[in-house]
Every structure is written in structure tokens, then in C-alpha cells.
Amino acid sequence: MRRRVLLGVLLVILLLGAVFGFKLVPSTELQTAFAQAGATYVGSEVCAACHKAIYDNFKATGHPYKLRTAEEARAAGLPKPSYVEWKDILFVIGGFKWKARYVDQNGYIITQSKDGSIKGKNQFNIETEQFVDYEAGKAKPYDCGSCHTTGYSKEGNQLGKPGLIGTWVFNGIQCEACHGPASQHVANGGDKTKIKIDRSAAACGTCHSRGTDMAVIPAKPPFIEHHEQYQELLQSPHKKLDCVTCHNPHKRARLDMPATCASCHVTQVADFQGSKHQQAGVRCESCHMPNLVKTAVQRGPFEADIPAHLFTINTDTKAKQFSDDGKFANGYVTWQYACLPCHSGRDEAWAAQYLKGVHKLGK
Helix, strand or coil: HHHHHHHHHHHHHHHHHHHHHHCCCCCCHHHHHHHHCCCCCCHEEEEHHHCHHHHHHHHCCHHHHHEEHHHHHCCCCCCCCCCCCCHHEEEEEEEECCCCCCCECCEEECCCCCCCCCCCCCECCEEEEEEEECCCCCCCCCCCCCHHHCCCCCCCCCCCCCCCECCCCCCCCHHHHHHHHHHHHCCCCCHHHCCCCCHHHHHCCCCCCCCCCCCEEEEEEEEEEEHHHHHHHHCCCCCCHHHHHHCCCCCCCCCCCCHHHHCCCCHHHHHHHHHHHCCCCCCCHHHHCCCCCEEECEECEECCCCCCCCCCEECCCCCCCCCCCCCEEEECCCHHHHHCCCCCCCCHHHHHHHHCCHHCCCC
């Protein structure tokens, strides 16, 4: 439906140009919709025939495993909640790096045993290898398909299951989740004008955000909520950069970064070389991208399990990490999150002494 609307708008633009004698250049989104008109989904394995190296890198990321069948998850070695059998599980959500949740045969996220006698212990945290509570005892339809599947439509119910909200073509984030349906691209010998290539941060932000207001960073103190990297980026000094400036979208985020801090921050990196922190193995992101975001595990009072994309450390020791009502995070990192994961027990006076000039500490 959305593609048909975009095509209609494009045709109106072209007609206006023909009637009034001027040329209007449609947006990239409209051009893509026109190029992919009538295209269908072919699957990542078809992409692999020509893009083998990219496909292999992609398969080593978490994207294709955002949603998988119980059989696939079991074969990968994931455990299940003790009070359910594998035959009662339809899908497993995630389970690649941080956590796994489970969907029953009716399409609802499992939050308790069938008879209700056991509630919770339904989220498996990979780091600790423990089951913890997630929405224990609540009825939770699976409505995450827009960011966990490929070819998603909000209409209908996948497989006719009442708890599965919407329908989709493939489980997980496959190649065509970002590149769009590829049949025309394949049929035309890999014609790049017939495939979607969107390198903007907003493209990643379609899923790496929470809610509809991109000007705020939703939080649950003492941490930021997960999958909000786009909102964090927009509140940071790097807001004009695209995600692909630093990340290869086909590889795991920390394994291959096209640009490093040294590419832009030449002076700071030069100051840092030979400092106490550098000699101790501390990296730029250790302090400027601390684990201020929680998806599964809290490692300490000021450390969770996902790096924040805020970058700036506020050297005012009175600065607050969160709004007074606790609903949102501020667009910087406070000293507690930058320093205390390593320097536990230190106080505000200590921070005031070392925060400024820290890049040259010990030189």
C-alpha cells in the first residue's frame, strides 16, 4: 500500500513537470519506490550468490537472528524456560548476543507456565546464563515484527496466530529488510538502480529508536533503554554523521569500524598517546561510550551492557544524567558513568580534580 502511494505521488510530480514545463527531482525514497515497483522478496540466500563475502559477514551479526523458529534456536544451543517444552514454542526472539525470549504456539510471548503456577523466569540472559523475569504473568502479543522481520505488514496475523501482530515474508532482519524487495535487481543482472541503498542515519533509526519523538532519549534510570542509538546520536555532537561513518552495516558493530576516533579527533588522540590510561589499555570508547544502556544485564551501579552513543562527557560534576522525572536521559555522559565502572568508590571531589585534562594524565 505504501509503495503504491509513493508511486502515485511520483506520477503526479512527473505530470506537473510535463504540464508546466519544469523539472522536479523526486526524493530518494520516491525514486526507490519507482525502481522497485512490482518487485518481490527473494531471500538473503539469493543475494549470497553474488555477494558472498558480504553475506558471510552479515550472517555473523545479530540481525538475521532477531526472530527464528524454535528448531533453529534449539539447534543453536539456546536453552528454554524450565516449565515449557520445545514443542510448545513457536519462535525465539533474539538469542544471538544479549538475551532470548520465547513465543508460544498461539503467538504470545511466554510469561508464565500454562497453568499459571510459575510466572516469569522467561528471559534468558546470555552473559550470565540465567533466566530472569520479563513482564511476568502478563498477556504479551508479539508485536515487534516491524523491526524483527523482513517484508513486514501491520495487517493480519502471521500463520493465522492471534498473538502474532502483522505478517511478514522472512523471519529476522534479512538483506531485504534494509534494501527492499530485490527481484527486479536480480532479474536485471544486479542493476543498482533497482535496489534500495540508503546510507542515512535515519534509515538505521527506523528500528534503532523508541517511540516517535526523536528529540528525546527515553530512559529507565539508572540506565537508558535499549535500541535507542539513533535518538542518542541526534542529541550528541555527532548528530550530522551517519551510522555508516563509523560502522560497516554488514558486520558486527565492534568488529569493523570504517572510521575511528583518530580519523577526526587528531589532537585528542595525540594527547592520549602515552598517558596512564592509554598504557593501561583504556580506549576512547571506554569513557566516551560507556555501557549506559541496558538491554539485559546490569553489571554495576553505573554499568549496564550496551555502549551509549552520546560521546560528550560533561565535566560539570553537578550535571545530572537524567531528567528530574526520570523519563529521559540528557545528551551527554556524566562522570559517574564515565569513571566509576573502573574507579569505584571515588567521589565528586576526586572527579573534579581529574576530569579536565584527563587525556594527558601522567604525561
